[in-house]
Amino acid sequence: MKIQIQKATLNRVQDHTLIIPVYQQGTKPKLPKNGAFLKGLLTKLQKEDIFDGGFKKVAFVRYAKVGKSDSILFLGLGKKDEMRRNRLREALITASSTLKQNNVLSFTFHLSSCELHDKYAIDTLSQVSAEALVLPLYTFYKYKKKMKENSGVKSVTIAVDTPEHLLNGKKGISKAHHYIDACNLVRDLVNTPHNDLTSVKFADLAKEEAVKAGLKVTVWGKKELEKEKFGAFLAVNQASDTPPRFVILEHKSKVKDAKTVCLVGKGITFDTGGISLKPAANLDEMRMDMAGAATVLAITILAAKFNLPVNVIGFLCLTNNMPSGKATVPGDIVTAYNGKTIEILNTDAEGRLVLADGMAYADKNYNPNLLMDFATLTGACVI
Numbered sequence: 001m002k003i004q005i006q007k008a009t010l011n012r013v014q015d016h017t018l019i020i021p022v023y024q025q026g027t028k029p030k031l032p033k034n035g036a037f038l039k040g041l042l043t044k045l046q047k048e049d050i051f052d053g054g055f056k057k058v059a060f061v062r063y064a065k066v067g068k069s070d071s072i073l074f075l076g077l078g079k080k081d082e083m084r085r086n087r088l089r090e091a092l093i094t095a096s097s098t099l100k101q102n103n104v105l106s107f108t109f110h111l112s113s114c115e116l117h118d119k120y121a122i123d124t125l126s127q128v129s130a131e132a133l134v135l136p137l138y139t140f141y142k143y144k145k146k147m148k149e150n151s152g153v154k155s156v157t158i159a160v161d162t163p164e165h166l167l168n169g170k171k172g173i174s175k176a177h178h179y180i181d182a183c184n185l186v187r188d189l190v191n192t193p194h195n196d197l198t199s200v201k202f203a204d205l206a207k208e209e210a211v212k213a214g215l216k217v218t219v220w221g222k223k224e225l226e227k228e229k230f231g232a233f234l235a236v237n238q239a240s241d242t243p244p245r246f247v248i249l250e251h252k253s254k255v256k257d258a259k260t261v262c263l264v265g266k267g268i269t270f271d272t273g274g275i276s277l278k279p280a281a282n283l284d285e286m287r288m289d290m291a292g293a294a295t296v297l298a299i300t301i302l303a304a305k306f307n308l309p310v311n312v313i314g315f316l317c318l319t320n321n322m323p324s325g326k327a328t329v330p331g332d333i334v335t336a337y338n339g340k341t342i343e344i345l346n347t348d349a350e351g352r353l354v355l356a357d358g359m360a361y362a363d364k365n366y367n368p369n370l371l372m373d374f375a376t377l378t379g380a381c382v383i
Helices: 036-047 085-101 122-137 163-191 199-213 222-227 231-237 283-305 351-366
Strands: 002-007 017-025 058-061 071-078 106-110 155-160 216-220 245-251 260-271 311-321 333-335 341-343 370-374
Touching (some): 002 122, 017 085, 058 085, 085 106, 085 122, 155 163, 163 283, 199 260, 216 222, 222 231, 231 351, 260 283, 260 351, 283 311, 351 370
Parallel strands (some): 002 155, 017 106, 260 311
Antiparallel strands (some): 058 071, 245 311, 333 341
């Protein structure tokens, strides 16, 4: 998908669809700057109670025959004094989703018509806009045998009024590209079926992506985990025919005395529940139980790409959780990396076991200023 920024006033934008942000004044939509050519259409929509500029309200007019674009999408921003970056993001997500549903192939959002550059830097606004417009367009196509010729948005453009805004806006677009790629990497991993993303394959992919980003990568297998006495982690893998992997990703800052942040991700590539077997309904979704590890991978890659002034160390705890004659059973007691013993009463509570060893190792060996875990845990954790 092409993501770009261009200089063009509202009445000069030429695209398949033009997204026009509209504030609400009283109970009526307010005509944006350079929007005289829209007056008749906007008045008609307001009189027919179709569009009033309310927050996140949209009116998509296909082949509107006004201005230089084929179609128009009016996007309500609500009251101007209530507009913030996150509200702009919310509104743009609605606009993008609407255009996706209507099979629009390309569109332009006129950012300058928001009149927010006096409140926020234009690079920030362009980044927020690009992310909000592009991320809702994600679709997982990897296993589709054939794609329709005109499926999916091919181009997203942000338009600004001045050369200065264009120059600064490009910085925001560049930054947005990295965040979008990171988000979509996580989505692709979460959507990939278990037979194509075992712990071994996940570790190989993580290493490949991390090396490209300039991270130091260490990958442990079962032998290393046994040597380091990761008893809780190995108890989860005990029944599996696929060996576990523990991946360490390191972004080391060149800043003197930089603080250290450790991120530990649960990477259960498929969770049957083990001997405490899950019900059959929706069991296919348990391929997603590695989302924590995928998130840690993406964050650590971003840390390297943005060269953050902190040490960011990511840990991926990768295994599946299967039943077999070798499986851990309820009532078993194991010894974790930190020497504590754990009685396992439910083998479907495996996430806390792999995280326990991963977090204890990170804490002991990296002495972090901040230690965070990322996981898809059960409803039992909800208070």
